[in-house]
Amino acid sequence: GCGSNSGSSSKKDADKYYIGGIGPTTGATAIYGTAVKNGAQIAVDEINAAGGINGKQIEYRFEDDQNDAEKSVNAYNTLKDWGMQMLVGTTTTAPCIAVAGKTASDNMFQITPSASAPDVLSSGNGNIFQVCFTDPNQGIASAQYIAENKLAKKIGIIYDSSDVYSSGIEEKFEAEAKDKGLQIVSKAAFTADSKTDFGTQLQKAKDAGADLLFLPIYYQEASIILKQADTMGYKPKFFGVDGMDGILTVENFDTKLAEDVMLLTPFAADAKDKAVQNFVKTYKEKYKDTPNQFAADSYDAVYALKAAIEESKATTDMSASDMCDALKGAMTKIKMQGLTGGKDGLTWNESGEVTKSPKAVIIKNGAYKAM
Amino acid sequence: MSFISYLINGISLGSIYAIIALGYTMVYGIAKMLNFAHGDVIMIGCYIVFVLMGSFHLNSTVSIIAAVIGCTLLGVVIEKIAYKPLRKASPLAVLITAIGVSYFLQNLALILFGADTKSFTSVVHIPSIKLAGGDLTISGVTIATVISCIVIMAALMIFIKKSKSGQAMLAVSEDKDAAQLMGVNVNKTISLTFAIGSGLAAIAGVLLCSAYPTLSPYTGAMPGIKAFTAAVFGGIGSIPGALIGGILLGVIEILGRAYISSQLSDAIVFAVLIIVLLVKPTGLLGKQVQEKV
Amino acid sequence: MAMLEVKDLEVYYGMIQAIKGISFEVNQGEVIALIGANGAGKTTTLQTITGMLQAKKGHILFEGQDITKVPGHKIVTMGMAHVPEGRRVFANLSVYENLKLGAYTRKDKNEIAQSLEMVYESFPRLKERRNQSAGTLSGGEQQMLAMGRALMSKPRIILMDEPSMGLSPIFVDEIFKIIQQVSAAGTTVLLVEQNAKKALAIADRAYVLETGKIALSGDAKELMNNESIKKAYLGE
Amino acid sequence: MALLEVKNLGISFGGLRAVDRFEVEIKKGQLYGLIGPNGAGKTTVFNMLTGVYKPTDGIIKLDGEDLVGKKTIEINKAGIARTFQNIRLFSQQSVLDNVKIGLHNQYKYSALTGILRLPKYHKMEKEMNEKAMELLKVFELDGKADFLASNLPYGEQRKLEIARALATNPKLLLLDEPAAGMNPNETIELMDTIRFVRDNFDMTVLLIEHDMKLVSGICEELTVLNFGQVLAQGKTKDVLNDPEVIKAYLGE
Amino acid sequence: MKKANLKSMNKQTKSMLITYAMVIAVFIIVEVMVSTGMMSSLMQGLLVPLCIYSIVAIGLNLCVGYLGELSLGHAGFMCVGAFSSAVFSKCMMATGMNETLRFILAILIGTVVAAIFGWLIGIPVLRLRGDYLAIVTLAFGEIIKNVINVMYLGKDSKGFHFSIKDSASLNMEADGQKIIDGAKGIVGTPNQSTFVVGIIIILISLFVCFNLVNSRTGRAIMAIRDNRIAAESVGINITKYKLMAFTISAAIAGAGGVLYAHNLSTLTALPANFGYNMSIMILVFVVLGGMGSFRGSIIAAVLLTMLPEVLRGLADYRMLIYAIVLIIMMLFNWAPKAIEWREKYSIKRMFGKKAKAEEVQ
Numbered sequence A: 001g002c003g004s005n006s007g008s009s010s011k012k013d014a015d016k017y018y019i020g021g022i023g024p025t026t027g028a029t030a031i032y033g034t035a036v037k038n039g040a041q042i043a044v045d046e047i048n049a050a051g052g053i054n055g056k057q058i059e060y061r062f063e064d065d066q067n068d069a070e071k072s073v074n075a076y077n078t079l080k081d082w083g084m085q086m087l088v089g090t091t092t093t094a095p096c097i098a099v100a101g102k103t104a105s106d107n108m109f110q111i112t113p114s115a116s117a118p119d120v121l122s123s124g125n126g127n128i129f130q131v132c133f134t135d136p137n138q139g140i141a142s143a144q145y146i147a148e149n150k151l152a153k154k155i156g157i158i159y160d161s162s163d164v165y166s167s168g169i170e171e172k173f174e175a176e177a178k179d180k181g182l183q184i185v186s187k188a189a190f191t192a193d194s195k196t197d198f199g200t201q202l203q204k205a206k207d208a209g210a211d212l213l214f215l216p217i218y219y220q221e222a223s224i225i226l227k228q229a230d231t232m233g234y235k236p237k238f239f240g241v242d243g244m245d246g247i248l249t250v251e252n253f254d255t256k257l258a259e260d261v262m263l264l265t266p267f268a269a270d271a272k273d274k275a276v277q278n279f280v281k282t283y284k285e286k287y288k289d290t291p292n293q294f295a296a297d298s299y300d301a302v303y304a305l306k307a308a309i310e311e312s313k314a315t316t317d318m319s320a321s322d323m324c325d326a327l328k329g330a331m332t333k334i335k336m337q338g339l340t341g342g343k344d345g346l347t348w349n350e351s352g353e354v355t356k357s358p359k360a361v362i363i364k365n366g367a368y369k370a371m
Numbered sequence B: 001m002s003f004i005s006y007l008i009n010g011i012s013l014g015s016i017y018a019i020i021a022l023g024y025t026m027v028y029g030i031a032k033m034l035n036f037a038h039g040d041v042i043m044i045g046c047y048i049v050f051v052l053m054g055s056f057h058l059n060s061t062v063s064i065i066a067a068v069i070g071c072t073l074l075g076v077v078i079e080k081i082a083y084k085p086l087r088k089a090s091p092l093a094v095l096i097t098a099i100g101v102s103y104f105l106q107n108l109a110l111i112l113f114g115a116d117t118k119s120f121t122s123v124v125h126i127p128s129i130k131l132a133g134g135d136l137t138i139s140g141v142t143i144a145t146v147i148s149c150i151v152i153m154a155a156l157m158i159f160i161k162k163s164k165s166g167q168a169m170l171a172v173s174e175d176k177d178a179a180q181l182m183g184v185n186v187n188k189t190i191s192l193t194f195a196i197g198s199g200l201a202a203i204a205g206v207l208l209c210s211a212y213p214t215l216s217p218y219t220g221a222m223p224g225i226k227a228f229t230a231a232v233f234g235g236i237g238s239i240p241g242a243l244i245g246g247i248l249l250g251v252i253e254i255l256g257r258a259y260i261s262s263q264l265s266d267a268i269v270f271a272v273l274i275i276v277l278l279v280k281p282t283g284l285l286g287k288q289v290q291e292k293v
Numbered sequence C: 001m002a003m004l005e006v007k008d009l010e011v012y013y014g015m016i017q018a019i020k021g022i023s024f025e026v027n028q029g030e031v032i033a034l035i036g037a038n039g040a041g042k043t044t045t046l047q048t049i050t051g052m053l054q055a056k057k058g059h060i061l062f063e064g065q066d067i068t069k070v071p072g073h074k075i076v077t078m079g080m081a082h083v084p085e086g087r088r089v090f091a092n093l094s095v096y097e098n099l100k101l102g103a104y105t106r107k108d109k110n111e112i113a114q115s116l117e118m119v120y121e122s123f124p125r126l127k128e129r130r131n132q133s134a135g136t137l138s139g140g141e142q143q144m145l146a147m148g149r150a151l152m153s154k155p156r157i158i159l160m161d162e163p164s165m166g167l168s169p170i171f172v173d174e175i176f177k178i179i180q181q182v183s184a185a186g187t188t189v190l191l192v193e194q195n196a197k198k199a200l201a202i203a204d205r206a207y208v209l210e211t212g213k214i215a216l217s218g219d220a221k222e223l224m225n226n227e228s229i230k231k232a233y234l235g236e
Numbered sequence D: 001m002a003l004l005e006v007k008n009l010g011i012s013f014g015g016l017r018a019v020d021r022f023e024v025e026i027k028k029g030q031l032y033g034l035i036g037p038n039g040a041g042k043t044t045v046f047n048m049l050t051g052v053y054k055p056t057d058g059i060i061k062l063d064g065e066d067l068v069g070k071k072t073i074e075i076n077k078a079g080i081a082r083t084f085q086n087i088r089l090f091s092q093q094s095v096l097d098n099v100k101i102g103l104h105n106q107y108k109y110s111a112l113t114g115i116l117r118l119p120k121y122h123k124m125e126k127e128m129n130e131k132a133m134e135l136l137k138v139f140e141l142d143g144k145a146d147f148l149a150s151n152l153p154y155g156e157q158r159k160l161e162i163a164r165a166l167a168t169n170p171k172l173l174l175l176d177e178p179a180a181g182m183n184p185n186e187t188i189e190l191m192d193t194i195r196f197v198r199d200n201f202d203m204t205v206l207l208i209e210h211d212m213k214l215v216s217g218i219c220e221e222l223t224v225l226n227f228g229q230v231l232a233q234g235k236t237k238d239v240l241n242d243p244e245v246i247k248a249y250l251g252e
Numbered sequence E: 001m002k003k004a005n006l007k008s009m010n011k012q013t014k015s016m017l018i019t020y021a022m023v024i025a026v027f028i029i030v031e032v033m034v035s036t037g038m039m040s041s042l043m044q045g046l047l048v049p050l051c052i053y054s055i056v057a058i059g060l061n062l063c064v065g066y067l068g069e070l071s072l073g074h075a076g077f078m079c080v081g082a083f084s085s086a087v088f089s090k091c092m093m094a095t096g097m098n099e100t101l102r103f104i105l106a107i108l109i110g111t112v113v114a115a116i117f118g119w120l121i122g123i124p125v126l127r128l129r130g131d132y133l134a135i136v137t138l139a140f141g142e143i144i145k146n147v148i149n150v151m152y153l154g155k156d157s158k159g160f161h162f163s164i165k166d167s168a169s170l171n172m173e174a175d176g177q178k179i180i181d182g183a184k185g186i187v188g189t190p191n192q193s194t195f196v197v198g199i200i201i202i203l204i205s206l207f208v209c210f211n212l213v214n215s216r217t218g219r220a221i222m223a224i225r226d227n228r229i230a231a232e233s234v235g236i237n238i239t240k241y242k243l244m245a246f247t248i249s250a251a252i253a254g255a256g257g258v259l260y261a262h263n264l265s266t267l268t269a270l271p272a273n274f275g276y277n278m279s280i281m282i283l284v285f286v287v288l289g290g291m292g293s294f295r296g297s298i299i300a301a302v303l304l305t306m307l308p309e310v311l312r313g314l315a316d317y318r319m320l321i322y323a324i325v326l327i328i329m330m331l332f333n334w335a336p337k338a339i340e341w342r343e344k345y346s347i348k349r350m351f352g353k354k355a356k357a358e359e360v361q
């Protein structure tokens, strides 16, 4: 379909479902918002083309928040004025908490593809659901995986202390690793203001003799770390989480550097799965880019909405609040496969948390391989 | 051993700050304006190289030359459109316009090149040097950066001291009206300053992205601010000051990150800056401008 | 043809009119004095001639060429120098560097060196202080520097805005001697002075400016004996 | 006893001995002149008297109080006010406000009083306005009280500077080339004004000037500086006829 | 000739009254629109932020416009005000203190803490001049942001725990509650900032600033700006007045920060909200609104904050357009050619003689 923003009038066509989305499409984190925006758009287009939900079309609109809490609330209010009945978003955590405060008091149904902190859910009144893992889950799962598979003895960590996602995973990973008897020999942080040079952090890990580097960070920074480690001649194992997904798509990145990198991710763009392949193909055609996990999560979020609407028989003429009450109950009943469902599919509990099983993959010859 | 390796990292980072700071200080020293868009010109330079090498498969030398030319033109055009009309206005007004230009360039790049980070292939083909049996590595980029830094500084100093345009720049920096009375074409001189500053920005950008191989529309912002800090640190307007300020800043940042706290490294840099300025209010090499009463 | 011709000049500061339609001319080799009370518009006139200010109406011709819209730096290159009000020396540059900038429009190194020697001869104090930053010179020293700097361009016409201001009596005499020498060497002089008596003494002709208009003009010696001038500007 | 007593005052800039062994005594109510060739060190003496420069050696006593090493504001409070060779007005403020700033330490009330506009604020402001207008009247500037200071013609800017200095209620007024840039008629007016100030404000005045008409017209005593050192000192007439002074300074 | 006028008292008073009237009028209009349901959610959501930026811009104007010192660190003071008040509110939430009283205390605390920081930072910084001062204020702002991002504060039955390492090293009991959680900041501050409170703080800030600049103190501050040496020569204590202006300016920014902290349920010190970019943004309000004009600051803050929201329809182009609008506004406001053009076609001119006669008066 045409651009999600254009042609939107605030005059409501009562016979449609109004879904809004929020995330940064400008500013330093624009990539995440753009992915979420596009992923959802694909799902909406598919659903609409296939006849809609309960025969009703979806109207979808996405607003930019520049990864700023205040602007996110502005975006939310803009969508409210437009007639939004449910929200896919917001993309990033801190803004999501701010918006969650508003959706809770408005009783607006919210499903976030990617804001993964537990605080997101606790800011709501049961009206908020996550598609992604919560950060603690990822941290714990990673530590367990490393311990169970005896991947390393000495572990180094590099994480982004100014990022809620990264520091959230790191915190739980560290605790769990200690429980599992893993030895963390170095832990070094960086911040949003200094995320292009990791020489020092790598040197520390190297000096401490870390044979595995745990990188609970996004792939952009990871790509630099891989490159700098290579220049230094430091060759530990690298272990990432879902934020690492995308590393193979960085334009001009020498994928050889990512050889043997391991990551836990619910989504891999080159999985054999047919749904995934279709999605990737459409995404590439439409946006000239390979989708990452944000796009996949957001695609799943729209389908979860569809499932919940169908389950609850919510109708297009419901107010946002009524819709919310209906969907809240339905969410815990649905089960779907989606792109990120892994072997057990996606289910939600009452607090809004998702249950899904992460896949551990290793990069071989520039492609993911299940481990 | 690791100390020396941190030191090398610091010098590597610092010399990049220094190159950016040279451009900053040059424009500041002559045109008396904080060109907050300088960092973004750097980013544009990187994209030019990235696109030429990646999409047009030109070799790196040609691409760099094209980037230098491109940035030089960009600098001149920005100056013409956004700064020149404000020559007589308050310096603050120009500062704000520079910020506008900075936003403009960032968002233009966002639309043209997208938000996703690109991995930048180093254009420096000097092999790295391994010392102490491979424990210490000095990368080719570091060597290239340090050398270009010193060469550029020397060239700039000679240019300003010896050439006629350099003399004109000095005059303009002191008093535009009086400079005009000497027969100096003030507009041309300022344009030239921007041209040089922006050309340098292109070189700085290429080295920056070669050393830290990533490129996004916001690549220039933080190094820009750091380089501004470095310029002030060394004494803004002073060319050797920019070099020394840049390198010290890089070293302090890396050592602070290594030995004190990696999260507070910026705070440490800024704290050192403040302390230096309190002891020497015009920076390390800045001239104490005496106001005669 | 007059060397410098000002025709119906009007100049504004924003909405305020400072020059209200003045015309005068300066011939080759003349010394012309421009006198008038504070705020009469003398400085404004000179600044408009050298392009530091833009005229709203009227024309300025230099050697027959209309320079009203010519940018200031080109006017200087055409052979006009200006000793500005308030000296305007480059405070952080040394005396020597200031003088060298004075010769910015010239190319021949030897000739520049000659001029430098001449300036040092006229102002020995400057030679003594050639490496001092101009900003720390005393008021009078700065005035000498401003004058020396203008002479460094070897102009065909020189505009001076109160060159004797702040100079000691002995040096005021000296300055007027230097102006005469400059004139004798073939440079045309347009002189703005508060010291009307001395200015008229060395001038060929003079114009009297009052609140943006020319009130009186004529032969300098005659004006010196004019009663109203005596009363208003000579303090007699 | 002398109001101002300066002994053995000296200062160096790098290698340059700008002022050396300078001495002067000025009695209360005097109109005293400081003259000398360009670069002799006159302004530098003023700068030392007002604490802008710290003398390398010497004593400065005002009414018996030692001023060496004190800051400019303390010296102003102690009773010395000045004008500047290159005019320094508060250019973006009105003529009236320039004088009111001079009255800063004369009419005090706290910032809080000002913010809350307590009765004291209104009382003080009223008194300040009256006092300031009174001063402006002396210089015939009362009609231009609401002009922006930078828009005054040069001569009036000089007068305003004097008015502002007077507003600080000094014992000693230092004027640095007050007649520079004025034509002979304006200079004559200025002479009258300075005399008027001395008589009506009970003021002592030390001035630097190159205009001999003004110097011989109003100064009772003179000190001549040459190359930083005192060349001659004494009654105006005697000094101006001193052959050394004529040779170094006056000419003819 | 331009006049600063003897009517100056009147003119300043007039300008002051117009500003108060403007703020109150806007308040009334907004209240009416809200109660009649004529205002969009977006606008309603923007009301508090608009107040916040107006307040901070007023504060910065005092520093830049009147003291004449360029500060690029005011977001830092906002940050200090925000965090100190948020910590207070968070701690008191459990005690069941009266909510209004708690909020009033929070405002006071935020303002005072910001003032203290302004004062402490001002002492060394104000010895510097011009751009050196600018970079040092920028540096302080960044340091504040940086340090807050590594602060961990928790509270449990044993009292407060503090760490600058990570939240694990707080070693709290099971009943512990994190108050500041490093980069994750503070979550769950009460949303008590309302438009009414915002307007009240704007009015108080205006009151303080207007009365200050029209008093003895204000004249001293402006004297320092216009000519430091001359100000010293008439016995004005430069340090004292610089510090005073800077501190008040910081305090007002702190009050803005308090509103910020209590507007959303999350408070983090990110580059976007408390970094130098925000400081610069506020500076843009001040410069565009006219240095020295508090009314201008408010208007510029409101317009420029709303602009990107109004441009939402342009999708990803909106920030580009925003940048262009910013540049054009600066050129229009300051370029001599534009000024000339404006004078030629200004409304005053159109109505000709009458307006002119008034001006000459």
Ligand SMILES: Nc1ncnc2c1ncn2[C@@H]1O[C@H](COP(=O)(O)OP(=O)(O)OP(=O)(O)O)[C@@H](O)[C@H]1O
Pocket: C013, C016, C018, C036, C037, C038, C039, C040, C041, C042, C043, C044, C045, C085, D151, D152, D153, D154, D155, D181
């Ligand atoms: N920048 C300015 N802005 C506004 N008015 C100005 C400006 N400069 C000068 N004027 C006004 O223009 C008129 C002419 O000023 P000008 O400086 O040319 O006088 P002048 O004859 O050189 O006087 P002086 O002997 O004091 O130097 C005066 O009324 C002055 O107040």
Ligand SMILES: Nc1ncnc2c1ncn2[C@@H]1O[C@H](COP(=O)(O)OP(=O)(O)OP(=O)(O)O)[C@@H](O)[C@H]1O
Pocket: B290, B292, C136, C137, C138, C139, C140, C141, C166, D013, D016, D018, D036, D037, D038, D039, D040, D041, D042, D043, D044, D045, D085
């Ligand atoms: N800060 C300084 N650094 C170096 N030299 C200085 C400084 N201040 C003054 N001088 C020098 O000291 C000497 C005395 O200067 P001063 O300004 O006192 O002279 P003056 O007697 O007032 O002369 P004029 O009548 O020309 O104003 C001059 O030669 C000047 O160059």
Ligand SMILES: [Mg+2]
Pocket: C042, C043, C044, C085, C161
């Ligand atoms: Mg003049």
Ligand SMILES: [Mg+2]
Pocket: C138, C139, C140, D042, D043, D044, D085
């Ligand atoms: Mg002097």
